[in-house]
Amino acid sequence: MPRLRKFTRDTGLMFRRTAREATRNAGLAYVAPILLSLFLLVLFQGVYGGIADTAGWPTDAFVDWIAAGGVFVSVFVGAGYTAGGLLRDLDSGYLQRLRLLPVHPGAVLVGKVAFEAARAALVAAAVLALALVLGADNRAGVAGFVLVVGLAATFSFAWNGIFYVAALTARTHAAVLGLQPIFMPVIMFSTFWVPLSFMPGWYQTVATWNPFNPVLVAGRSVLLGTTVWPDLVIAVAVMAGLAGLTYTLAARRYTTLTTPA
Amino acid sequence: MRALVNSTMLAFVRQAREARRDPGPFYVLPMLPALLMTVVFIALFERIATLERFGDTAYAEFLVPGVVALVALLGAGATSSSLAADLRGGFFQRLRLLRAPIGSQLSGRLLFEAVRLLPGTAVVLAVGLAFGATAHNGLAGILVVVALVTLLGVAFTGIFYAVAIRTHDPQTPFTLQPLGLPLSFLSTALVPLAVMPEWARTAAQFNPVTVVVDGSRQAMLGQLWSAELGWSVVVLAVWTVLGVLLAWAALSRDIARS
Numbered sequence: 323m324p325r326l327r328k329f330t331r332d333t334g335l336m337f338r339r340t341a342r343e344a345t346r347n348a349g350l351a352y353v354a355p356i357l358l359s360l361f362l363l364v365l366f367q368g369v370y371g372g373i374a375d376t377a378g379w380p381t382d383a384f385v386d387w388i389a390a391g392g393v394f395v396s397v398f399v400g401a402g403y404t405a406g407g408l409l410r411d412l413d414s415g416y417l418q419r420l421r422l423l424p425v426h427p428g429a430v431l432v433g434k435v436a437f438e439a440a441r442a443a444l445v446a447a448a449v450l451a452l453a454l455v456l457g458a459d460n461r462a463g464v465a466g467f468v469l470v471v472g473l474a475a476t477f478s479f480a481w482n483g484i485f486y487v488a489a490l491t492a493r494t495h496a497a498v499l500g501l502q503p504i505f506m507p508v509i510m511f512s513t514f515w516v517p518l519s520f521m522p523g524w525y526q527t528v529a530t531w532n533p534f535n536p537v538l539v540a541g542r543s544v545l546l547g548t549t550v551w552p553d554l555v556i557a558v559a560v561m562a563g564l565a566g567l568t569y570t571l572a573a574r575r576y577t578t579l580t581t582p583a
Numbered sequence: 584m585r586a587l588v589n590s591t592m593l594a595f596v597r598q599a600r601e602a603r604r605d606p607g608p609f610y611v612l613p614m615l616p617a618l619l620m621t622v623v624f625i626a627l628f629e630r631i632a633t634l635e636r637f638g639d640t641a642y643a644e645f646l647v648p649g650v651v652a653l654v655a656l657l658g659a660g661a662t663s664s665s666l667a668a669d670l671r672g673g674f675f676q677r678l679r680l681l682r683a684p685i686g687s688q689l690s691g692r693l694l695f696e697a698v699r700l701l702p703g704t705a706v707v708l709a710v711g712l713a714f715g716a717t718a719h720n721g722l723a724g725i726l727v728v729v730a731l732v733t734l735l736g737v738a739f740t741g742i743f744y745a746v747a748i749r750t751h752d753p754q755t756p757f758t759l760q761p762l763g764l765p766l767s768f769l770s771t772a773l774v775p776l777a778v779m780p781e782w783a784r785t786a787a788q789f790n791p792v793t794v795v796v797d798g799s800r801q802a803m804l805g806q807l808w809s810a811e812l813g814w815s816v817v818v819l820a821v822w823t824v825l826g827v828l829l830a831w832a833a834l835s836r837d838i839a840r841s
Contacts, residue, residue: 365768367780368786370631370773371779372631372779373630376630521626
């Protein structure tokens with residue numbers, strides 16, 4: 323069997339193994355990220371929805387503005403799920419046992435990362451559908467829906483690189499869990515809740531330079547039917563940069579851990 | 584009675600020692616969400632105060648007496664973890680051999696629960712004042728707000744104790760912490776009722792946190808001794824009694840079973 327086809331088949335097996343594991347643990351893998359994002363959308367719409375009635379607010383309703391952010395929150399909340407699984411495989415000796423078989427160790431990592439992106443797409447689609455039920459706008463129709471879900475899956479792939487580096491470097495579950503709250507300042511200091519014009523000067527500066535902001539702006543602009551192409555390009559570049567850096571480090575560390583001494 | 588007071592103080596000191604060994608979860612973590620929300624929400628949502636239905640208070644002035652309640656609501660139940668650990672480790676069984684009043688393990692911890700919220704409450708109020716809040720009644724108003732927040736922390740802890748006692752698991756009570764989010768958001772802690780949509784207004788009107796926050800806001804911005812303050816004391820007293828009864832019932836059942 324050609325090596326590439328064998329690698330693809332092994333990766334598919336690992337993908338399915340991780341998916342089965344996630345099905346058994348659906349609460350953590352799927353339900354919690356959906357519920358938390360929905361919770362955030364509903365609560366903020368209830369409390370601060372009135373701000374859309376103030377002069378200068380750019381959308382018809384507050385939920386139009388925060389819907390894209392809610393989709394990305396589901397990525398943040400669920401992050402580190404498969405990195406934790408990889409740690410369990412390392413600790414239990416599963417990766418050691420795989421070395422007795424003609425399986426490329428990289429297939430484990432690629433299968434898990436691919437599942438992480440697929441899981442994020444499922445969760446993001448559910449959150450976006452619920453946001454639409456709550457009254458959010460999607461002027462780009464099905465294409466817009468698919469593009470935003472695709473952005474969320476790509477962002478999940480990039481963001482989870484940080485968790486893989488932490489898991490493989492520290493080799494403790496505490497390190498993976500401890501990284502979870504870093505998303506809070508990332509979303510708080512972005513245009514997640516209000517546009518730049520509603521922020522004081524110092525806040526505008528921080529939000530403008532926040533690397534997550536172009537991803538958020540791109541996603542929101544797609545839903546509002548005003549796709550900002552430069553932001554979309556910057557968003558893709560940010561995600562490619564983050565993924566390139568983190569997965570290079572993770573792959574190096576993973577190779578060291580899975581190569582016989 | 585004297586035995587109960589002595590025992591309560593011993594339990595308080597034991598809990599305080601544990602907190603000194605690991606101060607983060609007891610003193611620092613409870614204030615972080617409220618602190619972050621104070622800074623971020625004043626910066627981002629101050630224009631909501633330009634709505635006619637908001638009233639004529641600046642947003643920072645309105646927010647701070649409310650958001651400070653989040654110190655108690657989002658950082659609640661830290662002492663429930665050690666309660667569960669003591670039950671699991673057989674500490675309560677040993678206490679029974681000594682004929683020590685078992686209830687003091689709850690009262691001592693509840694007392695510490697109130698005291699540990701003091702630094703976080705003070706920091707959030709100080710930062711809020713620096714970001715534009717005002718205290719029309721001076722230090723007296725601030726002290727009343729601090730007292731209400733600590734009492735809210737005590738009242739809310741009862742349910743954490745009941746879960747800790749039922750499960751004997753130090754982690755399980757923390758799964759209740761997200762409860763603080765709807766309790767604080769669907770109240771008048773962040774915006775007045777007039778700004779909320781109908782469904783949120785209805786939820787807020789039946790939320791006991793609304794009464795407490797209204798009392799706190801009156802103490803800081805209106806009259807120091809107001810009807811709102813009186814109602815908030817009544818609500819907190821009832822809430823505390825219910826919480827303690829719930830925890831005590833769980834503890835009595837647990838002791839009877841063992």
